[in-house]
Amino acid sequence: MKIAILSRGPRLYSTRRLKEAAQARGHKARVMDTLKFALQVEHRDPDVFYNNQHLADFDAVIPRIGPSITPFGCAVVRQFEQMGVFSLNSSQAIAVSRDKLRSLQVLSRRDIGLPPTAFVRRRDDILPAIDRVGGTPIIIKLLQGTQGVGVILAENLKVAEAIIETLHGAKQNVLIQKFVAESKGKDIRAFVVGGQVVAAMRRAAVGQEFRSNVHRGGTTEIVELDDDYERTAVRATRIMGLHVAGVDILESRDGPQVMEVNSSPGLEGIEAATGVDVAAAIIEYLEHQVFFPDIDLRQRLPLNAGYSVAEIPIADKSPLAGQTLADARLREQDIVVLSINRHGVAFPNPTGEQQILGGDILLCYGRMLALKSLIPPKRPRRRKKRRS
Ligand SMILES: Nc1ncnc2c1ncn2[C@@H]1O[C@H](COP(=O)(O)OP(=O)(O)O)[C@@H](O)[C@H]1O
Ligand SMILES: [Mg+2]
Incomplete structure (x- = not known):
């Protein structure tokens, strides 16, 4: 394969390791400065120029987009995507991961533990929000911070309010x-x-520091993850639409809580701490994935043809619960079940003998009218009690 590593720093550890690993596995790899690309947006002929030169074809790009150039970096990755070049992480997923609020919002809908978090704009909303997430001491975070910069611990309400107002x-x-x-x-x-x-x-913070980032002097040790931590990391990555990610998880009393999902995670700390050749794992994965670029299923469906994809949650009382797929006769209603999701485990391409259980979520493709009849009515939301 011909691989472009989009990075501003050819001498950075992660960039070097990815290039080495690619070459060691017999690929051509070139480190290219993300900011030196020029994008040509043209009808049916999207193109890129590098250093003013027309670029030969690449099979894949590995984006290592620094947070200071996220918008332009994502535009470059998006351009490669339009040209049919596979990107290790998609521009869309990178963009979402760069915004801590957006990421947590996306994750919050699914079964992923998160530290209770609030986002407010008005001054009057600050104190009630602090109260709702559990009172002081409280963490205040910039939406776009990284390497621990922009994460503040405020000990009391007065300080917290002052910091938030100042930042606002x-x-x-x-x-x-x-x-x-x-x-x-x-x-x-x-x-x-x-x-x-x-x-x-x-990772462990040193001294009085509460931030464990390696860039804040945090120390590291290899760890064997419990199943729930492993599952949380894998699921969070998938929900974010990322192929490769560094997931930061707090070990809370209530189990794993995801703080953020990094789309350009550094290799130095993790390879040193664990001895794993992470770079090689990434390249090996890329070799398999390069034939399967991300596609948005809905965008590919013919418009107005009356077909769509839908997720159908199966209630315990649903008439479908307990039946096999064959007995449910969904195919006769012009519905194909693409996969069954059971407590986070997916059963792809289920056959007729597969049983449907209460609590399952069926990912279906089919006639919209038929799908609509299977979607259960929305339940009213419970009113939240205020914490005292
Ligand atoms: N809610 C929290 N409770 C306790 N510690 C936290 C919390 N949020 C962040 N931290 C600490 O601060 C570090 C940086 O936070 P994180 O959200 O990962 O931002 P960054 O993008 O700067 O790494 C974490 O690795 C963790 O050690
Ligand atoms: Mg972090």
């Missing part, structure tokens, strides 16, 4: 997040490649 005044949006004190300055970094945790470490 400086046109900075912030998250208000429960401080998970029992994690004691430690957290888990799980490195996910293609639906598997390939390496994991526990």
Whole structure:
């Protein structure tokens, strides 16, 4: 394969390792400065130029987009996607991962533990929001921070309010997040490649510091993850639509809580702590995946043809619960079940003998009218009690 590694720093550890690993597996790899691309947007002929030169074809790109150039970097990746070049992580998923609020919002719908988090704009909403997420001490986070910069611990309400107001005044949006004190300055970094945790470490902050980032001097040790931590990391990565990610997880009293999902996770800390050749794992995965670029199923469906994809949750009382797929006769209603999701485990391409159980979620493709009749009515939301 011909692989382009989009990175501003050819000498950076992660960039070097990816290039080495690609070459060691017999590929051609070129490190290219993301900012030196020029994009040509043209009817049916999207193109890129590098350093003003027309580029030969690449099979895949590995984006290593620094947070300071996210918008342009994502545009470059998107351009390669339009040209049919596979990107290790998609531009869309990278963009979502770069916004901590957006990421947590996306994850919150699914079964992923998260530290309670609030986002407010008005001054009057600050204190009630702090109260709702559990009171002080409280974490205040810039939406776009990285390497621990932009994560603040406020000990009391007055300080918290002052910090948030100051940041708002400086046109900075912030998250208000429960401080998970029992994690004691430690957290888990799980490195996910293609639906598997390939390496994991526990990071510990030094001294009075509560942030465990390696860039903040945090120490690291290899860790064998419990199943629930592993599952959380893999699921969070998938929900974010990422193929490769570094998932930061707090060890809270209530189990794993995801803080963020990094789309350009560093290799140095994790390879040193675990001895795993993460770079090789990434290249090996890329070799398999390059034939399967991300496609948006809905966009590919013919418009107005009356067909769509839908997720059908099966209630315990649903007439479908307990039946086999064959007995449910969905195919006769012009519905194909693409996969069954049971407590986070997927059963792809289920056959007729497969049983449907209450609690399953069926991913279906079919006639919209028929699908609609299977979608259960929305239940009213419960009113939330205020914490005192
Ligand atoms: N809610 C929290 N409770 C306790 N510690 C936290 C919390 N949020 C962040 N931290 C600490 O701060 C570090 C940085 O936070 P994170 O959200 O990962 O931002 P960054 O993008 O800067 O790495 C974490 O690795 C963790 O050690
Ligand atoms: Mg982090």
